[in-house]
Amino acid sequence: MRILMTCFLCFAIPVLMHYMLSATNALSLSSYTDELALLALKEKLTNSVPDSLPSWNQSLHLCEWQGVTCGPRHMRVSVLHLENQTLGGTLGPSLGNLTFLRILKLQSLALHGEIPKQVGQLKRLQILDLRYNKLQGEIPIELTNCTNIKVFVLRENRFTGRVPTWFGSMPQLTALFLETNNLVGTIPSSLQNASSLQMLFLSENHLEGSIPYSLGKLSSLEILGLALNNLSGEIPPSLYNLSNILSFNLLGNELYGSLPSNIHLVFPKLVEFSVARNHITGNFPNSISNLTNLKRFDIAGNSFNGLIPLTLGRLNKLDFFNIENNNFGSGGAHDLDFLSSLTNCTQLSMLRLDHNKFGSKLPNLIGNLSINLKYFDLSDNQIYGVIPERIGQLIGLTFLDIGSNSLEGSIPYSIGKLKNLVRLVLQENKLSGNIPTSIGNLTILSELYLSSNKLEGSVPFFLRYCTQLQILSIAVNKLSGDLPNQTFRYLDNLIFIYLHHNSLTGSIPSEFGNLKHLSELYLDSNHFSGEIPKDLAACLTLTRLVLMGNLFHGQIPPFLGSLRSLEILDISKNNFSKTIPFELRNLTLLNILNLSFNNLYGEVPIGGVFSNVTAISLIGNKNLCGGIPQLKLPKCSMASPKTHKRYLKKKLIIISVIGGVLISFIAFTIVHFLTRNSKKLSSSPSLQNRTLRVTYGELHEATDGFSSANLVGMGSFGSVYKGSLFNFERHIAVKVLNLETSGATKSFVAECNALGKMKHRNLVKILTCCSSVDYKGEDFKAIVFEFMPNGSLENLLHDNEGSENHSLGLTQRVDIALDVAHALDYLHHDEDQVVVHCDVKPSNVLLDEDIVAHLGDFGLARLIRGATEHSSKDQVSSSTVKGTIGYLPPEYGAGGPVSSQGDIYSYGILLLEMLTGKRPVDNMFCENVNLHQLCKVKIPEGILEVVDQRLLEPFAEDQTGIMENKVRKCLVMFAKIGVACSEEFPNQRMLIKDVIVRLNEIKSSFP
Structure with missing residues (x-):
């Protein structure tokens, strides 16, 4: 028996090994098939651009490639997920060879071309998501073979043709996203057969005809989005059978009819409701007060009428309430009584009541509306009386419009408490008196409309503090006097002025x-x-x-x-x-x-x-x-007296000019020969519009002989001393160049010439330059600035003892970030030539007594032409730029040209340093991890792990967690800006104007 067993094993083991090896080879061959398919797909996705998808190479197993996930059993590709890259290629036919694929997500890759027909071979596919690309053509019918699809997303592409009828033959389909394409035709009634459908988005296409009655059979439907099409006819009553609806959006069509009076019964779970910009009629649906989950309600731009119920206060989750451009109100004294109930809606952030027929006075109780209210519009009604002082309690407002009414009296002083206001509209009323000085407190105000009132006095000088103003409209009033001196020099963002x-x-x-x-x-x-x-x-x-x-x-x-x-x-x-x-x-x-x-x-x-x-x-x-x-x-x-007179005058001018030139030449020659042995610099840089002149002796005296006691800093090319000049009321900072340092003279000329012709509130103000000889007869060069009493951002971030123990909070850091952003915006866009700073870092950001930031040290600055005129001749090689390690953009290290995007990179690193309190050259960073990468991987969940803990101290005692969530949101937004600015490739970095917008959004959301 043993002999038989032994013989059997001798025969069976080789056979078993053979089958095992065959299975392993088959498995390897299948993986190899997927690898070839992915490599062919890479060529199409990237347009064969080198360095794209660098991990997709044969040195790694395909299951380790970026965005690739393999199934544990067969080691075949089951998930392909890439997003937020500018690949710019197409979908190749090899995609169809990934036959084990269950999830395909290729989002925001700038893909173009059509979906290949071979995608129909992916019979295991459950999720297809190609959103945010530039794909075009018709949706291929071959996808009907993919009967396991549950989620189908093609939103925000350029697809054409009709909505395919075969979606109705996909029994497992739960979500269909086709919005924001160029689809035409009607909505197919066959969709009624997609019985599992929970989400249907067809918005922002060119669909027409009526809404199919059969959609009312989709009993599982929770979200219906048909907005911004050309749909017409009556809203089918069958839609009111969809009792699971959470979001109902028919905005921007040509629909008519009325709303059911029992809307709370037909849509008991309703969260969002919009039929805005249609032709709906009838009274306000009072029963919405029973929809306790309702957050957004929008019926704007229809023909509703009547009064608004007094029971809206039950909607304690209401965030967005828009009934503008209807016929609500009667012009009576009680039209706005419903506002008292809205004071219970503590989450309300958007309230639009404009373009109706509301009368009555503006009640004092508007001050009790939600402090979360950001957008409040009551314009174009028949409201009268005065603006209540309690309006100043709505401190969350960013947009306030009560124009085109019949309001009178003065503008309340409390309006200055609304420090988050970006747009203030009070025009076309009967307001009188002076413009209140408190408007100067609205430092982030972008648009101010006070036209067509009865305002008196002068154009106020305190408008200079509204430095973000882009639109100033005070026309058609009774203003008098001169325009205030020096006011408009601070308003350099103005685009429209109406006086x-x-x-x-x-x-x-x-x-x-x-x-x-x-x-x-x-x-x-x-x-x-x-x-x-x-x-x-x-x-x-x-x-x-x-x-x-x-x-x-x-x-x-x-x-x-x-x-x-x-x-x-x-x-x-x-x-x-x-x-x-x-x-x-x-x-x-x-x-x-x-x-x-x-x-x-x-x-x-x-x-x-x-x-x-x-x-x-x-x-x-x-x-x-x-x-x-x-x-x-x-x-x-030709012989007219006036013509002859002009001819004689021109001759006299020409003779005078020639004579003046000769006299100037003679004088210059005499002076030149009398002074040619002078030790002074023959071509000192000049400062435009400067009157302060100083000598070496005056600077020596002002700094106590350049005493070490007055030394406030040292830089690459010299030392900075604090000083005080006779007959000059403010302290000065004197930067003395070390002329033995290579490049110091060039730096001196560059900084004088750059700062001498630039004026901006967020640039260090240069008072004068001094090029002379010292008491030893040696060359002496110095630049004189206004002294900044709070030192540099570097000191405040990393050396509290040396900066009067200031601890910068989140608000201050965002303000500083905004100040530097405005400076860069000016340098990059507001001069005839683009000024590239080339050394943006915390030690070059100086702070005045109000912690307002000023960008300084232009010793490495470069001038290039604007982006529209840039040519190869104008490019400045970055090989001549030293910069500072950690802040220097990667393209400079590779010898790329100097550009404004280089400053954006340095600025991004500066923001991340402000966020984390860590220098980019901190010992914690190594070759594989830097400050940018650290912050990028911690967004959003891990952001509190990397931020400077001093930012969280003011909120440590908050037990509710509400403040922490708000702070976290602000920190995440701040980190995203820093990361977006410090991307490796220049064309991927954020624009400075977008940075300013985002930082202002953070300010408006401060806890």
């Missing part, structure tokens, strides 16, 4: 030239006088300049011809004289030129706008001649 139809006097302030973003300037119908200041030549984005009906005089300045963006120029009804400058022909975009009712004479130019008789108005100028025949002006006489 017309007042009684303002004086001249146009020269600081209007600082408004580099200015697009529209309306000063008409006032009493302004003087000449148009030449500083306006810097406003190159100006599209509309309207100065009609004032007392301006002198010649029409030729520089107006350099404002190539001008579309409207109206300087009629003034006292302009002399001839029309021929430079105005250069304004190719001009479609209205009104020069009428002035004292102009001489020849009218031909060409440009002067060739379009319908675009120009010249009436009321009696001595004009020439021009195109359609103007019917007399021909110009």
Whole structure:
């Protein structure tokens, strides 16, 4: 028996081993098939761009590739999940060879082209998610073979054709997302057969026809999204059988009918409801007060009427309530009584009641509305009385519009408590009195509309504190006096200024030239006088300049011809004289030129706008001649007295200029030979518009002989001393260059030239430069700045003892981040040439007495042309930029050109350092982990593990957890900005203007 058993084993073991090896080889072969399929897919996904998907190579097992998950049994690819990369390729046919694939998620990869037909081979597929790409073509019918699909997502692509009828043959389908494409035709009634469907999104397409009655059979449906199509007809009553509905959205169609009076019974679980922008009629559905889970309610833009019930206070989860643009209200005294019930809705953040027929006074109890209220719009109603002082209790507001009513009295002082306001609209009322000084507290206000009231006094100087203003509209009031000096120099974000139809006097302030973003300037119908200041030549984005009906005089300045963006120029009804400058022909975009009712004479130019008789108005100028025949002006006489007079005047000017040049040359020659042995620098950099002049001796005395007791810092090229000059009220900082250091002289010239012609509240203000000799006869170079009493951000973050023990809170850090962002925005966009700082880091961010940040140390700064004019000749090689390790962008290390994106990288690292309290060169970081990567992997769940714990101390005693959640949200947002700015590749980094928007959003959400 033993012999038989032995013989059997001798025979069976080799056979068993053979089958085991065969199974292993088969398994290996199957994995190899998936590997080949993925490598072929990579070529298509990435357009064969090298370094894309670097882990997809044969040195790693395919189950370790990025985004690839294998099943444990067969080691075949079961999940392919890639997102948020700019691959920019297509879906290749090899995708169909991944036959074990259950989940396919390729999101936000910038893919284009069509879905290959081979996708129909993926019969195990359960989830198909291709959202946020640029895929096109029709949805392939081959997908009908994928009968196991449960979730089908093609949202935000460019698919065309009709919604396939075969979705109804997918019994396991639970979610269908086709919104934001270019689908046409009707909604197929066959969808009724997709009995498991819980979510149906077809919004933002071009669907038409009526909503199929059969959709009412989808008893499992929880979310119905058909918004923003061209659907018409009546809302089918069958939809009110969908008792599991949580979200019902038919916004933006052509539907009509009315809402059921028992809406709380038909949709008992309702959370979101929107039928806005249709043609729905009837009374307000009072029964919604019984929907205790309701968060969003939007019936705006219909034809509802009647009164609003007093029972809305039961909706304690209500967040969004929009009934604007209907016929609610009767103009009666009790129209707004329902506001008292809304004071119980403590989660309310959006309240829109505008464009209705509400009457009555604005009740005091509006101050009791939710402190979470961010958006409050009561405009275009019939509300009267005064604005209650208690409106100042709505401290969460970012948007307040109560314009176009009949409100009177003064603007309440308490409006200044609404420090989160971004948009304030009080126009078209009967408000009187002065503009309250408290408006100066609204430091993040972007839009201010006070036009068409009865406001008096002058344009307030305290508007200078509203440094984020983009729209200033105070037109059609009773304002008087001159425009305040030095106010507009701080408002360099202004885009639109409307001051017309007042009684303002004086001249146009020269600081209007600082408004580099200015697009529209309306000063008409006032009493302004003087000449148009030449500083306006810097406003190159100006599209509309309207100065009609004032007392301006002198010649029409030729520089107006350099404002190539001008579309409207109206300087009629003034006292302009002399001839029309021929430079105005250069304004190719001009479609209205009104020069009428002035004292102009001489020849009218031909060409440009002067060739379009319908675009120009010249009436009321009696001595004009020439021009195109359609103007019917007399021909110009060459011998006219005025022409001869101008000729003689030009000759005198030419003779005077030549004589002046000769005299200047002779004087220069004499001075040159008398001073040629001087030790002083022959070509010292100059500062524009500076009056402070200092000598070496004065700086020596101001710093007690450059005493070590006054030493406040040391940099790459020299030392900084605190000092005090005689007859100069503020302390100064003197940066003395160490001329033995290589590059110090070049740094001195660069910093003087850069800062000398730049003005911004968040740049360190340079007072003067000194290039002289010291008491030993050696060359001496120094730059004098305003002293910053709170030192550098570096000290505040890492050395509290050296900075008067300041501990920066979250609010202060966000403010500092905003200050530096504004400085970079100015450097990168507001100069004729882009200024790249090249050394953004905490030690170069200095803080004044109010902890306002100022970016300094421009010793490494580079000038390049703007992005629209950039050429290879203008590129500055980064090989000449030293910078600082840890903040230096990776492309500089590889010899790439200097660019504004390099500053964005350094800024991103600075933000992450402010967030974590860790320097980028901290010992905790090694070759494989840096500050950027650490923060990126901790967003969002682990953010509290890496933040500077001092940021959390003020909230340590909060037992509710509410404050912690709000702080966490702010920290996550801050971290995301820092990470987005410090991405490895320049084109993936965040734009600085977007940074400013996001930081302001953090400020508005501060706990």
